[in-house]
Structure formats: C-alpha cells, structure tokens
Amino acid sequence: MTKLPQKLIEWLEVRLPLEPLRRAVEHKTVPTHRYTVCYYLGGMTLFLFLIQVVTGILLMLYYRPSASEAFESVEFIMTTVPFGWLIRSIHSWSAHLMIFFAFVHLATVYFMGAYRKPREVTWMTGSMLLFLAMAFGFSGYLLPWNQLAYFATNVGTDIAGAVPVIGEYAVRFLRGGERVGGGTLSRFYGWHVAILPAITTGVLVIHLILVQILGMSTPPSLEQEARKHRPMKFFPNFLLRDLFGWVLALALLATLAAIFPGELGEKADPFAPAFKDIKPEWYFMFMFETLKVMPGGEFLGIEYEAIPILLFGLGGLILLFVPFVDRNTSAGTGFTVAGLVITTYVVGMTAWGYRSFLPILIAIATLLVIFLFGYPQRRSRKKGE
Numbered sequence: 378m379t380k381l382p383q384k385l386i387e388w389l390e391v392r393l394p395l396e397p398l399r400r401a402v403e404h405k406t407v408p409t410h411r412y413t414v415c416y417y418l419g420g421m422t423l424f425l426f427l428i429q430v431v432t433g434i435l436l437m438l439y440y441r442p443s444a445s446e447a448f449e450s451v452e453f454i455m456t457t458v459p460f461g462w463l464i465r466s467i468h469s470w471s472a473h474l475m476i477f478f479a480f481v482h483l484a485t486v487y488f489m490g491a492y493r494k495p496r497e498v499t500w501m502t503g504s505m506l507l508f509l510a511m512a513f514g515f516s517g518y519l520l521p522w523n524q525l526a527y528f529a530t531n532v533g534t535d536i537a538g539a540v541p542v543i544g545e546y547a548v549r550f551l552r553g554g555e556r557v558g559g560g561t562l563s564r565f566y567g568w569h570v571a572i573l574p575a576i577t578t579g580v581l582v583i584h585l586i587l588v589q590i591l592g593m594s595t596p597p598s599l600e601q602e603a604r605k606h607r608p609m610k611f612f613p614n615f616l617l618r619d620l621f622g623w624v625l626a627l628a629l630l631a632t633l634a635a636i637f638p639g640e641l642g643e644k645a646d647p648f649a650p651a652f653k654d655i656k657p658e659w660y661f662m663f664m665f666e667t668l669k670v671m672p673g674g675e676f677l678g679i680e681y682e683a684i685p686i687l688l689f690g691l692g693g694l695i696l697l698f699v700p701f702v703d704r705n706t707s708a709g710t711g712f713t714v715a716g717l718v719i720t721t722y723v724v725g726m727t728a729w730g731y732r733s734f735l736p737i738l739i740a741i742a743t744l745l746v747i748f749l750f751g752y753p754q755r756r757s758r759k760k761g762e
C-alpha cells in the first residue's frame with residue numbers, strides 16, 4: 378500500500394516532465410523577518426477565490442438569470458435545495474473576506490515596497506485582480522433581484538452617468554438599456570459567471586507565475602534582519618502554515634455562514650417607492666460617502682459629482698502604475714505617508730458611512746495581528762546554528 382504513491386509518481390514522471398517543477402518547489406524559500414506573516418496574505422486571497430469558484434458553480438446549477446425567476450430561484454436555493462443556504466451564505470461571506478484580504482495584501486505589498494523592480498508587472502496584475510474582485514462584487518449584488526439590489530444598482534449605475542462625455546454611453550453599456558431591468562440582470566450574470574472569471578483566471582495565472590519566477594521580496598529596511606535568519610523552506614514548512622490558515626478561514630466561513638446566513642429580503646419591484654436604506658457593499662462605501670458630501674449643481678457644464686468620480690478613476694490609474702511613479706530603489710517616506718493618508722481616508726469614510734467604529738476596530742485589529750504575529754523571532758534559527 379505504501380508503495381502506491383511512489384509508483385504513481387514514477388508513472389507520472391515517465392509521462393510528464395515533473396522534475397523541473399519538483400526542483401523549483403524544493404529550492405523555493407521564503408524570507409524570515411518580523412513581517413513574514415504578510416507573505417500568507419496572497420495565498421489566503423487565492424484560497425478564498427477558489428472557494429468562490431466552487432460555491433459559484435454549485436449556485437449556478439439552480440440559479441435562473443431572468444427578472445421573473447431570479448428571486449424565486451434564490452428563494453428555492455435558500456429553502457429547498459439541500460445545504461443550498463449554506464453554499465449561498467459561504468459564497469457571500471467568502472466574497473467579503475476575499476476582497477478584505479486583497480485590500481490587506483495590497484497594503485502590505487505597498488508598504489513593504491514589493492512593487493519595485495523587478496516586480497512591476499506582479500503589482501500591475503495584482504491591482505487588476507483587485508478591480509476585477511470589486512467588479513465581481515458589483516455584478517453579483519444584483520443577481521438575487523431583491524429590492525436592495527435593484528435600487529442600489531440603479532444608484533450605482535447612475536453614478537457612471539455623471540462622467541463627462543462618456544457618461545450616457547457608460548450607463549447604457551452597464552444597464553443594457555435605458556433602465557435597470559431584465560436586460561441588466563442577464564448582462565450582469567454574463568459578466569459575473571463568464572467574462573470576469575475568464576479575465577481573472579488569465580490575470581491570476583500571470584500574477585502567480587511571476588511570483589514563482591521572481592520569488593518573494595525582502596523589504597529594503599529588513600534586509601539586514603532577514604540575512605541573520607535562515608529563510609523558511611516553502612515546501613513543506615511555509616505551505617503547511619498556509620494550509621493551517623486556510624483551515625482556520627474555512628472554520629470562520631462556516632461559523633459566519635451559520636450565524637449570519639445570507640439575507641434575501643423582498644423581490645425587486647421597479648414601481649415601488651425608492652428603497653429607503655440604499656447602501657453599497659462596504660468596499661464601495663468610501664466612494665459612495667465622498668459622492669454624498671458633494672454639493673449639487675455644475676461648473677462649466679461639469680457636475681460637481683463628476684469631480685470625485687474622475688479623481689477615483691485617476692486614483693485607480695495611479696494605483697496601477699505605482700511602480701513607475703515611485704522611482705526610488707529604497708524605501709521612500711513620501712510614498713509611505715501618501716499610503717497612510719489614503720488608507721486612513723478609506724477606513725475613515727467607511728466608518729462614517731456606517732456611522733460605526735467597527736471598520737476602524739477591524740483596521741486596528743488587522744494591524745495588531747501583523748505587528749504581534751509576525752514571524753516569531755525567538756524561534757527562528759540563526760544561520761550556522
């Protein structure tokens with residue numbers, strides 16, 4: 378019996394050239410310093426993305442993308458399909474966690490300066506993955522076809538209309554017509570289950586291949602510290618820790634899904650008075666709140682509302698090209714300060730949007746985990762020991 382895996386490996390090795398892969402995995406190491414914990418964040422985002430793919434495929438088996446049937450099919454999933462409620466709730470919670478981890482991964486990669494040469498393309502594909510994850514969230518929000526989703530999508534797509542010149546075209550492109558309706562639902566479904574997954578898979582593959590080829594970077598300020606410690610072997614040491622984190626994430630997902638299962642509300646009714654408490658998903662909240670504080674009216678034919686929209690667009694573009702904007706080879710304090718100001722703004726506006734301290738507490742807790750649970754140096758072995 379024990380010989381079977383070895384035989385299988387030999388069988389495979391004759392048919393597939395696995396040797397280079399095995400050698401690459403054997404030689405891969407991870408730098409050890411006080412922020413080694415940050416290297417688990419990309420893997421965690423990846424794990425949650427895979428959960429999304431699996432649960433999404435299961436939901437597709439019962440979901441019907443039409444205005445007359447979407448709500449009822451989700452109701453059927455929640456009440457009749459065995460474990461349907463659990464799969465839908467895990468899909469929803471895992472989406473939140475995936476975007477949260479993508480944000481934290483971005484922030485740590487940014488503050489560690491890991492976007493610098495030669496990782497410019499890794500950073501750019503990473504930013505694209507974040508935009509894609511947000512697009513997944515936006516398109517998925519409408520699919521249950523309930524009141525909240527219907528009116529929030531109306532508001533969300535309306536915002537695109539304020540963009541000068543292309544606004545009207547953008548709204549029609551998003552809605553698949555003049556108004557949010559059955560056409561919008563089919564369009565969002567197409568984006569959610571076909572177009573976005575196809576693009577994401579391509580970008581993700583490039584991102585991961587680059588990470589493998591370039592290895593993990595050591596922040597310039599920690600190079601001395603990392604030199605004092607023996608790097609951790611990726612296989613099995615780092616991967617086992619990765620797996621441990623994924624099991625914890627699975628337990629957290631199951632707990633959240635069981636205690637707070639996905640809600641459904643009431644079926645969308647375009648003729649009903651506008652839903653009172655329209656709110657976007659939390660990761661759009663800082664933009665939504667910024668738009669809300671803008672006064673009405675226009676200047677030189679441009680609506681005031683368009684200013685933050687254009688600024689956010691520009692911000693996204695700058696984010697994509699950060700490695701080419703920051704030409705420093707060592708840690709630049711200007712960029713660190715800019716990153717801190719933007720993070721504080723995003724967290725602050727999110728907290729303001731919810732009139733709650735929870736987003737601030739979550740941000741502080743995340744920082745504490747990174748600072749307190751970085752690689753425990755007490756246990757790291759010095760070179761030559």
Ligand code: HEM
Nearest residue numbers: 416418419420422423483491499500503504506507593594
């Ligand atoms: C779906 C989203 C994403 C997935 C699945 C993903 C996956 C990964 C994985 C598995 C790693 C290697 C482990 C690590 O360093 O954490 C990694 C590294 C990296 N990621 Fe991502 N990532 C995502 C989003 C992003 C974003 C939003 C950015 C930044 C804009 C980014 C930039 C990078 C960079 C620069 C590295 C190399 C880090 C280093 O060498 O120290 N990634 N990513």
